[in-house]
Amino acid sequence: MRPARSSPARTGLVHLALIVWTIVALSPVILILMNSFKSRAGIFREPLMPPTGSTFSMIGYQTVLGEGHFIRYFGNSLIVTLVSIFFVLLFGAMAAFALSEYRFRLNTALGLFLALGIMIPIRLGTIGILQMMAASGLVDTHLALILVYTAQGIPLAVFILAEFMQQVSADLKNAARIDGLSEYTIFFRLVLPLVRPAMATVAVFTMIPIWNDLWFPLILAPGESTRTVTLGAQLFLGQFVTNWNAVLSALSLAILPVLILYFIFSRQLIRGITAGAVK
Amino acid sequence: MSDIQVARRQRRWHIAVFLLPALIVYTAIMIVPLAQTLNLSLFHNDAQNAVHFVGIENFRTLFVEPRWAAQFWNALRNNFVFFLIHMVVQNPIGIALAALLSIPRLPGRAFYRTAFFVPTMLSFVIVGFAWKLILSPIWGVTPSILGAVHLKWLFAPWLGKESSALITVALISVWQFVGIPMMLIYAALLGIPDEVIEAAEMDGVVGPSQFWKIKLPLILPTIGIVSVLTFVGNFNAFDLIYSAQGALAGPNFSTDILGTFLYRTFFGFQLQLGDHYMGATIATVMFFIILAGVCAYLFLIQKRMRRYQF
Structure with a gap:
């Protein structure tokens, strides 16, 4: 009925x-x-x-591909995004495992310390970050952006992954311990494969703001050789503002990869949001 | 006994190994620079470029001295307007779309969900520039669309007029981000237990009144989260205005918000040189505004809403 x-x-x-x-x-x-x-x-x-x-x-695409260095910018964006995601996932999963698996004195305090980074945007520390990168000679390197994006992505990754790791059966882990497996083996061989769907969700969430970011490329890596596609498009659009063919083609070239990735991962992304928010 | 203790002590080392990489990167790249920035707001350089501790002098300059204060209060006011437009337009549309999408056995649901989220995936640069073209009187797309429904008289170069630029930019931002409240609220609506809905149906509460009386109160905690996310995002916004209106946030600073003001102060523009200390001061003010918003959420709103959670 x-x-x-x-x-x-x-x-x-x-x-x-x-x-x-x-x-x-x-x-x-x-x-x-x-x-x-x-x-x-x-x-x-x-x-x-x-x-x-x-x-x-x-004609627009010919201008863009001829005048701009979009292929190089794509490469830069790809390197920065992929390496950052890798470290966010690795470091984030390790920290999430420590916080969700073991009981120790600083557990709650460290959780709150990391939670700060979810709410407070890393951009507010830009001046300090730029001074540090300038002092260590990292301005205009991929590494500067990778470090910043890794730091930016870790807090949310830890929280999402910790949530999922708590659901991994304790019996399974204890059985592995009785079999004499080390904690590292348990983490890498047992827990990580089990939380792979959550890792995919975190990867998509991490990827979008990194790929689309304009602020840090503009400030930390504005040089021609490290320019990301978002910054490259921004500069190109400003320069060719009266060449409508080129502007429209540049916009399309910047839209398409994101759209393609979105249609591949949209199911994963939506499932991730749904699972996370129900909690 | 001693075996167990040894095992325990060994396990402690694993905890450190697991935690340290994340903690080191996070602390070194995020927390330390943030603390440095906050600290820098208490210093200033003099004409000889020597750095002095000036206490809260920079804040006094920012809030009171005419050259800074006019720009600062303008940016702050614009930022609140920007936030309010998101709260009254973006979040209700998000809730409405989520409510429609969560209707049981709705055909085409996956298609709509995917379509609504497309703008959210695009970068601000693309969105800012695309809308600039679409609203441009030179191209004439908007006037001809309005002309088709006999509303051509409504058209004006909205982004170029001081009176309408801020609202237009805010609405573009709403267009882009409505997907996020929609998804979060949609997920919350799906999470409402079936028993609750069935009980409501037994009592004859169905359709729209079921939404207003049963579902909406139950998803209030999610609306709280959406609001605080909107607040943090808006007071940290920069990219869209920079791409659509430039670093000067024109026309005549009518779209200037704290993010663009910080960028101009820090890096300088036209003939004015960049000022790290005043930049740090603005970043510090933004930090405290965001902190105040987050604390208000945590201590005032979230506490009262706990009881609704399942």
């Missing part, structure tokens, strides 16, 4: 509202992607029409 049956009219209104917001959310993105494949005349004369035989043009 299901007393709550919604009428067709109400269902229709629900879908209408959802479709309206879908259009609001997607149309700007589609507009940019669509116009990036058009000639200048096409962009201005019929901005709302998809590219046709007469308006189709790749």
